[in-house]
Amino acid sequence: MEAGRFLFDSSALRGNIMFLENGSRSMMGIEESPKRRRFFCSPDELLEEEYYDEQMPEKKRRLTPEQVLLLEKSFEEENKLEPERKTQLAKKLGLQPRQVAVWFQNRRARWKTKQLERDYDNLKSSYDSLLSDYDSILKENEKLKLEVYSLTEKLQGQEVEGAPPMTGPTEPALADEADVRALQFNVKVEDRLSSKSGGSAVIDEEGPQLVDSGNSYLLCENYPGCVAQSEDDGSDDGRSYYSGIFAAATVQTHHEEEEEPMGWWVWS
DNA sequence: TTGTGTTTTATTGCCTCC
DNA sequence: GGAGGCAATAAAACACAA
Numbered sequence: 537m538e539a540g541r542f543l544f545d546s547s548a549l550r551g552n553i554m555f556l557e558n559g560s561r562s563m564m565g566i567e568e569s570p571k572r573r574r575f576f577c578s579p580d581e582l583l584e585e586e587y588y589d590e591q592m593p594e595k596k597r598r599l600t601p602e603q604v605l606l607l608e609k610s611f612e613e614e615n616k617l618e619p620e621r622k623t624q625l626a627k628k629l630g631l632q633p634r635q636v637a638v639w640f641q642n643r644r645a646r647w648k649t650k651q652l653e654r655d656y657d658n659l660k661s662s663y664d665s666l667l668s669d670y671d672s673i674l675k676e677n678e679k680l681k682l683e684v685y686s687l688t689e690k691l692q693g694q695e696v697e698g699a700p701p702m703t704g705p706t707e708p709a710l711a712d713e714a715d716v717r718a719l720q721f722n723v724k725v726e727d728r729l730s731s732k733s734g735g736s737a738v739i740d741e742e743g744p745q746l747v748d749s750g751n752s753y754l755l756c757e758n759y760p761g762c763v764a765q766s767e768d769d770g771s772d773d774g775r776s777y778y779s780g781i782f783a784a785a786t787v788q789t790h791h792e793e794e795e796e797p798m799g800w801w802v803w804s
Numbered sequence: 805t806t807g808t809g810t811t812t813t814a815t816t817g818c819c820t821c822c
Numbered sequence: 823g824g825a826g827g828c829a830a831t832a833a834a835a836c837a838c839a840a
Contacts, residue, residue: 595834595835596812596813596814596833596834596835597813597834597835598811598812598813598835599812599813616827617826619825619826634814637826638813638814638815639812639813641826641827641828642812642813642814644827644828645828645829646811646812648828
């Protein structure tokens with residue numbers, strides 16, 4: 537268990553951390569009179585200032601922009617932290633290795649949250665486009681059925697005028713034929729949808745699903761080496777995170793040429 | 805100035821892997 | 823069993839509207 541139990545002392549940014557035996561939360565009491573400082577200070581300022589004196593020895597303090605920048609860069613390279621890299625980073629930044637580890641931990645959590653939001657948006661837009669496709673196909677189907685019926689009626693009229701007498705229940709037969717054709721049309725449409733998506737366009741409860749949104753990051757086993765990018769650029773390498781709650785169909789109604797199924801993933 | 809919401813830093817407890 | 827990861831959470835720091 538790596539419950540660090542450390543608190544900042546007066547020179548926290550120089551990497552001096554006070555480790556305590558007992559839990560620390562009580563030490564961050566609200567009873568302390570908070571001295572405020574500017575959010576961002578240069579390292580020199582931080583070294584000079586006297587915020588972390590005896591009066592308030594264990595205030596939580598934010599990392600400097602430079603520290604965050606370096607951490608972000610490092611996170612972009614690799615979002616997991618091997619012990620050696622942790623130590624190096626900590627040394628470079630003047631932080632405790634534990635702080636670096638915590639930062640990565642929190643950063644991964646933030647990344648995951650963002651990714652879930654993006655995945656939700658992707659799924660929703662896929663769903664919406666599927667729905668609208670479905671609606672238009674239904675309409676088309678109705679239209680074609682009507683056309684079939686009207687053509688059938690015309691045909692019947694011609695037969696009544698000059699053709700040999702009917703030998704059977706022609707009308708029901710023709711109607712059946714129309715239904716069959718309509719059915720065939722439906723099947724074709726479904727086929728088209730299926731082949732478009734490289735698989736079923738709807739969720740098949742049995743078996744794994746292809747996942748949309750360009751590479752769910754679960755496809756690559758717990759996002760190894762995910763290339764997370766800066767927080768709000770919306771890219772994060774286009775990988776998506778799914779928690780195993782649901783599987784999404786690969787919906788490629790919009791950009792089928794660009795997308796390829798990236799692989800399969802199974803329920804966790 | 806103050807109340808409130810958001811972000812960041814850190815802790816805790818549980819789980820998995822070796 | 824220890825190390826490290828994650829989810830949940832606390833609390834400080836910050837942003838911002840009224």
